[in-house]
Structure formats: structure tokens, C-alpha cells
Amino acid sequence: MERPIVAIVGRPNVGKSTLFNRIVGRRIAIVEDTPGITRDRLYAEAEWKGRQFVVTDTGGILFNEEDPISMRVAQQAQLAVEEADVILFMTDAAEGVTPTDEMIANELRKTNVPVLLVANKADNEAREQESADFYKLGLGKVYPVSSVHGRGVAELLDDMLKAMPAEGEIDEYPEEAVKLAIVGRPNVGKSSLLNAILGEERVIVSEKPGTTRDAIDTRFTRGDQEIVLIDTAGIRRAGKIQGSVEYYTVLRAIRALERSDVAFLVTDAEQGLTDGDKRVGGYIHQAGRGCVVVVNKWDLKKGRSTYRQFADEIRRDMPFLDYAPIVFTSAKERWGITDAVNTAIEAAENHALRIPTGELNRLIQDAVDEKPLSRKGRMLKIKYATMPSVKPPTIVLFVNDPDLLHFSYVRYIENQIRKTYGYEGTPIRIVPRKAEKER
Numbered sequence: 001m002e003r004p005i006v007a008i009v010g011r012p013n014v015g016k017s018t019l020f021n022r023i024v025g026r027r028i029a030i031v032e033d034t035p036g037i038t039r040d041r042l043y044a045e046a047e048w049k050g051r052q053f054v055v056t057d058t059g060g061i062l063f064n065e066e067d068p069i070s071m072r073v074a075q076q077a078q079l080a081v082e083e084a085d086v087i088l089f090m091t092d093a094a095e096g097v098t099p100t101d102e103m104i105a106n107e108l109r110k111t112n113v114p115v116l117l118v119a120n121k122a123d124n125e126a127r128e129q130e131s132a133d134f135y136k137l138g139l140g141k142v143y144p145v146s147s148v149h150g151r152g153v154a155e156l157l158d159d160m161l162k163a164m165p166a167e168g169e170i171d172e173y174p175e176e177a178v179k180l181a182i183v184g185r186p187n188v189g190k191s192s193l194l195n196a197i198l199g200e201e202r203v204i205v206s207e208k209p210g211t212t213r214d215a216i217d218t219r220f221t222r223g224d225q226e227i228v229l230i231d232t233a234g235i236r237r238a239g240k241i242q243g244s245v246e247y248y249t250v251l252r253a254i255r256a257l258e259r260s261d262v263a264f265l266v267t268d269a270e271q272g273l274t275d276g277d278k279r280v281g282g283y284i285h286q287a288g289r290g291c292v293v294v295v296n297k298w299d300l301k302k303g304r305s306t307y308r309q310f311a312d313e314i315r316r317d318m319p320f321l322d323y324a325p326i327v328f329t330s331a332k333e334r335w336g337i338t339d340a341v342n343t344a345i346e347a348a349e350n351h352a353l354r355i356p357t358g359e360l361n362r363l364i365q366d367a368v369d370e371k372p373l374s375r376k377g378r379m380l381k382i383k384y385a386t387m388p389s390v391k392p393p394t395i396v397l398f399v400n401d402p403d404l405l406h407f408s409y410v411r412y413i414e415n416q417i418r419k420t421y422g423y424e425g426t427p428i429r430i431v432p433r434k435a436e437k438e439r
Contacts, residue, residue, distance in 0.1 A: 003045070003052045003053050003054050003258055004053045004054070004085035004086065004164045004165060005053070005054045005055075005056060005083055005084050005085050005086075005254065005255065006023075006046075006053055006054065006055045006056070006084065006085065006086045006087075006088060006160065006164075007055075007056045007083070007084035007086075007087050007088070008020055008055065008056065008057050008087075008088045008090060009087060009088070009089055009090065009104065009108075010089060010090030010091060010101075010104065011098070011100040011101065011104065013092070014090045014091055014092045014120055014121075015090060015092070015120040015121060015147045015148075016057055016090050017057055018120075018147035018148060019088070019090065019118070019120065019145070019147040019153075020044070020055060020057040022147050022150060022153055023046050023048075023055050023153075023157070024044045024045075024046050024055060025046075048157045048158075048160070048161060049157075049158075049161060051161050051164070051167075053085075053164065054254060054258070056084070056254075083254075083255055084113055085113065085114075085164055085165055086113065086114050086115075086116065086160055086163045086164055087108065087111075087113055087114070087115045087116070088116050088118050088156075088160070089104065089105070089108060089115055089116065089117050089118060089139065090118050090120055091117065091118065091119050091120065091134055092119075092120055092121055093119040093120060093121050093122040093127045093128075093130060093131040093134075093144060094121045094127065096130070096133055097133055097134055097136060097137065101134075101137065102137065105117075105137040105138065105139055108139065109138060109139065114163035115139050115140075116141075116143060116156065116159060116160060116163065117134055117137060117139040117140065117141070117142050117143065118142075118143045118145055118156060119131035119134050119142050119143065119144045119145070120145055120146070120147050121146060121147075121148075122144035122145060122146055122151065122152065123146045123148070123149060123151065127144065128144040128152075131144040141159075143155065143156045143159070173219075173226075173228050174226060176225075176226065177219070177226040177227065177228050178225060178226070178227045178228070178261055178262065178344065178345055178348040179227075179228045179230060179259060179260045179261045179262070180227055180228065180229055180230065180260060180261070180262050180263070180264065180344050180348075181230040181253075181256035181257055181259070181260035181262070181263045181264070181289070182194055182229065182230070182256075182263075182264045182266060183253045183256055183257065183263050183264065183265060183266070183280055183283075183284065184264075184265060184266035184267065184277065184280055185274065185276035185277060185279075185280060187268070188266045188267055188268040188277075188296060188297075189266060189268065189296040189297055189331050189332075190266050192296070192331035192332060193264070193266055193294065193296060193329065193331040193337075193340075194218075194229060195331070196329075196331040196332075196334050196337045197229065197337055197340075197341060198218065198220065198229075199334065217229065217230055222341060222345070225345055227341070227344075227345070230256045230259055230260050253280055253283055254283065254287075257283060257284060257287040257289055258287070260289055261289065261290060261348045261351055261352070261391060262289060262290035262291065262292065262344050262347045262348045262351060262425065263284045263289050263290070263291050263292070264292055264294045264340065264344065265277070265280060265281050265284055265291055265292070265293045265294065265321075265324070266294045266296050267293065267294065267295050267296065267314075268296060268297055269295050269296065269297045269298045269300065269301040269310070269328070270297050270300050270301060272310075272313070273313055273314055273317050273318070277318075278317060278318055281293075281318050281320070281321050282320065284321070285320050285321060285427060288391075288392040288427055288429065289351075289392070290344075290347040290348055290350065290351040290392075290425045290426040290427075291321055291323075291324040291347070291425060291426075291427075292324060292325055292326075292327060292340065292343050292344050292347055292425060293314060293318075293321065293324050293325070293326045293327070294327055294329055294340055295310060295314075295326060295327070295328045295329065296329050296330070296331055297330065297331075297332070298328045298329060298330055298336070299330040299332065299333050299335075300330075307328060310328075311326045314326060323418070323423065323424060323425065323426065323427060323428075324347075324425060325343050325347070325424055325425055327339050327340045327343055343425070344425075346424065346425060347424065347425025347426060348425075350393075350422060350423045350424055350425050350426045351390065351391050351392060351393070351425065351426040352390050352391055353390065353393060353421065353423065353426075354387055354390050354393070355387055355393075355417075355421060357385075357386060357387070360385050360386070360387055360395070361384065361385050363416065363417065363420055364382055364385045364397070364413060364416075364417075365382070366416075367412070367413055367416040368380075368382055371412060373404065373405075373406070373409050375404050375406065376404075378401065378404060380399060380400065380401070380404040380405060380409070381399060381400040382397050382398070382399050383398045383399065383400065383435040384397075384398040384435065385397050385398070386398075392426055392427045392428065392429055393423065393426060393428050393429070394428075394429040394430075394431065395417075395428065395429070395430050395431070396431045396432075396433055397413075397430060397431070397432050397433070398433050398434070398435035398436075399432050399433070399434065399435060400434075400435060401434065402432040402433065402434055405432045410430050410432075413430060414428050414430060
């Protein structure tokens, strides 16, 4: 089920990041101690009253004197509108309505996306009363809150849930269809790759709009396998403004990943691996989607770099995607395309592969017997293992003490599982839980 996107917009220094952190709380699942994953996230997973969603912070879009402020404000608001399901428009109750607030409100009134007007820094009754001045912006109800203290945030989130699309409003494809997202930074050849895939496969089932925005999903068959291509190639450059292209790229990638089983991480062989590639790769990993790294434009690669050398660079710089196969393509010359699609299908199969409970427990017990773990004078005991879900494969280990399960030992168990079942192209999530005491 696709999670709605909630975008927080507003001028600088109104408390957008503070509200972002308040909403996310301890559920910042994208921050983990995994080498190579950048920490400067623009989004995080969140939950309120059982409803999961993605919250994005537009604080990275900067204002300066070199560019007209009205253009920057309009672009920031428009970028949020393009992809968000709900917009939280942040203002400052202490400062009152400013000309910049009015510019943003003018842009937001043009959209059909629900907008909740938040008057932040309403830390007391007097500020709450003063926040009524924001009704002049013409966006309806004003929500006086204090992001720092949490005052009024619960009511805001309650109404935010009501403004979200109903959970049943999600387009569904057949369960057996492989949903393949094409993601990557701008100008790496995503559109060319999509066209090459369709030109190679030819049997197009249909083209239809995506779930909540105007992205086009393309369905085609390869043999007996139906594939849904989720294209993010239509990312438009919103002017040469710091942060805006990055922000828009991220939102489009998040939207596509939410609806996919497997992602093509498209990179440019000419430019080599960049920080932007690593960032998008981190999003794929954190979303728990299968992944195939596509090194495009290999026909234009200059120098003496070989397949192996380039692959080694990817493994070194993106260790968190060490399970992702690497394929080399030239979308322009139409080679490597069939291999890429076949690899994605295999990754999707592994993404949905479930290990029978008996086999899983025997495998893990053999791993523990071969290499037992003792920490602080105590022996780790894995009482039982189960696999409650797939996409991605998720294994729950019931142990005597979860604190004994060091991350390096989790990695060891994962490697033992991969030795037997492969699972190429998909992450494996291993979750420790304390086993109930035997009576």
C-alpha cells in the first residue's frame, strides 16, 4: 500500500524542521548505523494513529539575494504541490503575517491539494489568539501549534489524516506483476532506458496514469511475466536553484519506490558514481525494495576502466547495496537491455521468496552451532525464527536477550541465509525480539 506524502513548506526560520522532528519522533527509520548512507535526509517515515505516511521537509531550499524571492517562493511551493498528498504550510505566530507568507499562500490556493495552515510558535494563549490574523491568507482553518513543546500538534495531525487520500484509493496491479521503478539523479538516461526497454520488449499492455499524480505507468509482458514500468524520468528542472532539483528528484523517487517491488538505480558510466547516486541508492535500501544497479552509457565510457573495476568502485562506495546485481547498458545503442530486465525479474522473485519455517530454523541453528556468540559472559540463544512477511524478506529472531545480538552477528546470519537461498537483488531484514520465558 502506497503511503501518502506530507510536505512541510514555508519561509525560512518558521520551524519546519522542528515540526518535522516532532512528527517523526523516534520513528526515523532512515537513520541507521550503516556505512555509506548519507544522514542529511529530506524525508522520513512516520505514523499517526496507525496510519503510515512519509513526511518531507523543504528546509533545504535556500533563499538568497541573487534571485528574486518571489520566484524562489513560487518554485518551492510548486515543487511541494507536484508530489504531496497533503501540505502543511508553516508560518510564525510570533512574527505574524509577512509578505513572503502571502506569496506562498497565493501559490497554494491554486492547487487542489489539501493545505493545512500552521501558525507555529504559539507557545501560550496570547499567541494562539494572535494567530487568528492568519485567516486573512484565505486558506481556511488556522492551526496554532508549538513544535518545540508539542502544543496543538495532535489536533493538527488528526485533521491531517482526514485530509489524506482514503487507503482504498490506491490503484492495484495483479499480485504477480513485477512493479519496476526507474530512479536516479537527473540526466543519467532514465527516459532513454525506458524507451529502450519498450522498444526491445514491444508487447505493451497499456499505459495508465499513476496512483495520485500524472506519472505514466506502462504495462508490458515478457513471456508470461507482466511488468509495470514506473517511470520517474519526467523530472523537470525548476530553474538553476540550489536544492530545488534535488528536492523534486527525491520526491519523485520516493513516490515511485512506494509503489514498486524492484528499482533500477540508473547511473552514468561517463561521470562515474556520484553522491547523488549514493543518496538515491540509500532511499532504495531504506524503502526495502529490490535493486538492480544499471550502469548506463557504457558505450561512451572513456579510459581503461573495465566492468570489474567499475563494479568494484560501486561495491566500495555503496556497501549497503552489496546484494544488488550490477548490469551494464547502452540505452542509446540498445544493448544490455534484455539482461537488465531479466535481472530485475529475478530480483523480484527473490524479493518475494519465503523460506519454510522448518528450513529457516534448521539453517539458523546450524549457523549458531558453527559460530556461537557470547557477550559479557552470556551466551546468545536463538530460541525460534519465523518469516512473517516478504517484500522485503523479513525474519524475526526470538532470542534470550536482544542486546546480545551484535550487528556483526546479524550480518553473519544474513550471509549464511544468502549462501543457501541467494536472495540476490533484495535486502533481508532481521529483527530480534525477546523470547517469552518457558513456563
